[in-house]
Amino acid sequence: QSVLTQPPSASETPGLRVTISCSGSSSNIGSNTVSWYQQLPGTAPRLLMYSDDQRPSGVPDRFSGSKSGTSASLAISGLQSEDEADYYCAAWDDSLNGYVFGTGTKVTAL
């Protein structure tokens, strides 16, 4: 089972801001960096954010990441219909000696 907890869904009106939370513990988020992945319907996931708040080239700057203590967040400003996807957080877990994914959040543009 996942050790990183995310809300199952999040929705917002296009053009507004939506935030997704990711709750972990001292052995994962509390001591390692967080990555975020976007999975559009029917496609493979892609890296959206790494090292808590770094965007790979090609990721729009309306996506931003942050971390505080044992929790992390992904914000999408100016939500667009093309942002409708599943989003997953992830981090290395020192206790498990393994990489752990969040439960996933489905984002919908109303």
Add this chain to the structure above:
Amino acid sequence: QEQLVESGGGVAQPGKSLRLSCVASGFGFRSFAMHWVRQAPGKGLEWVAVIWYAGTNRFYADSVKGRFTISRDDSKNTLFLEMNSLRVEDTAMYYCVRDKGIWGQGTMVTVSS
């Protein structure tokens, strides 16, 4: 461009074996840690295994420990996943992933009698 292409998936009976491959191109494969991640139909992402650059270390999810083996051939820019003693619950799309980077398109593994 940077690319990962998986192969080797298919249908296998419980208890049997499969070997997945992932060929990398467009980047310095030997410099990166590489992962296998899987996704059961309609489910979330599950990390399977990682191998550090030069194969210096390997780690596995508890669900596959002792059954799966991750390896790499840097001379051929290829990542492998040897899957033994397959179970029905191993049915999933298997993705090859560069550490903090690109994902392949996946190869489907179905375990069924």
